[in-house]
């Protein structure tokens with residue numbers, strides 16, 4: 001077992017955390033999918049097949065794949081984790097005191113695997129255990145309303161935690177539909193025997209920073225997208241914590257459009273080689289960055305400057321290459337929406353990408369990048385690609 005450490009986006013991938021989607025996706029309906037941050041209703045069996053193929057591709061390249069559901073069930077074997085999980089799973093303000101009591105005693109009585117399943121897939125009012133006495137809450141809620149909401153976005157393990165150096169940061173997630181992911185991820189890193197000794201970076205209860213916004217451009221250089229999810233306060237306090245722990249010398253805060261299509265920085269830009277990114281062409285000339293550094297313990301902010309220049313300067317290279325996808329604006333927009341720019345590097349110059357983004361993938365190959373294609377027609381319905389669906393835990397140093 002290799003010790004966790006991640007210093008870059010592209011060092012050879014050794015260990016990664018994925019979540020195989022399950023019953024939580026079966027909760028999605030046309031009525032709740034907007035709120036649960038999905039753009040379509042996935043065909044769950046096919047999504048699982050696609051995810052299994054993704055995991056197989058990674059294992060085939062020698063990557064150790066950890067599955068969140070399994071780790072969570074193992075974590076719940078610790079009685080402290082179990083008690084915290086039961087508390088975090090029940091929102092008394094949402095269900096009232098009586099149902100909260102019923103739920104807590106039910107959750108405490110089921111085995112570790114069943115508890116993990118409920119925490120991930122949620123529970124509807126009709127699935128609640130029977131209880132004595134009158135309950136307005138039970139009578140007025142629809143049978144299919146959620147007493148414990150499901151977590152379909154757990155699939156996107158990139159966002160709920162991120163590793164920088166040998167530390168893990170549990171993200172403070174911005175959207176209500178994802179906030180409970182923080183509690184589960186937090187438990188996993190606090191109590192799973194594999195991780196309980198690991199030092200933390202940043203804080204799960206700080207201003208919002210999501211892993212999809214955090215790109216480790218080079219050892220010591222971190223880019224943080226600021227937009228729909230990560231706030232300016234999140235980026236600033238994340239930078240302070242990076243400097244305090246000596247994990248970075250420069251943090252680049254990168255404003256991105258507050259829009260669904262560009263919810264995270266990694267939806268428009270990911271690294272494909274030591275000195276190269278694939279980027280949505282429409283933003284290539286307009287993306288800027290503020291450079292944050294620490295001088296004598298004081299935070300300094302410079303810029304904004306063009307992102308590519310600021311990044312190259314901080315990385316100590318002449319030029320950060322952008323793979324020229326040369327796409328017409330309509331194709332570029334279509335493939336960006338389908339996560340064409342959201343690649344996962346297996347090593348420098350080798351990336352996993354959705355097969356459907358035919359044009360972007362062809363341009364990457366023209367530029368000498370090896371593209372390992374996976375299908376994601378169902379997985380992509382939550383708007384996330386290979387990078388969003390993976391949280392690297394160990395990468396080889398560059």
Ligand SMILES: NC(=O)NCCC[C@H](N)C(=O)O
Pocket residue numbers: 036037038153156158159178211212213263264266267382383384385387388
């Ligand atoms: N890093 C990413 O871009 N993750 C994709 C997250 C998709 C999820 N449905 C969300 O809206 O948060």
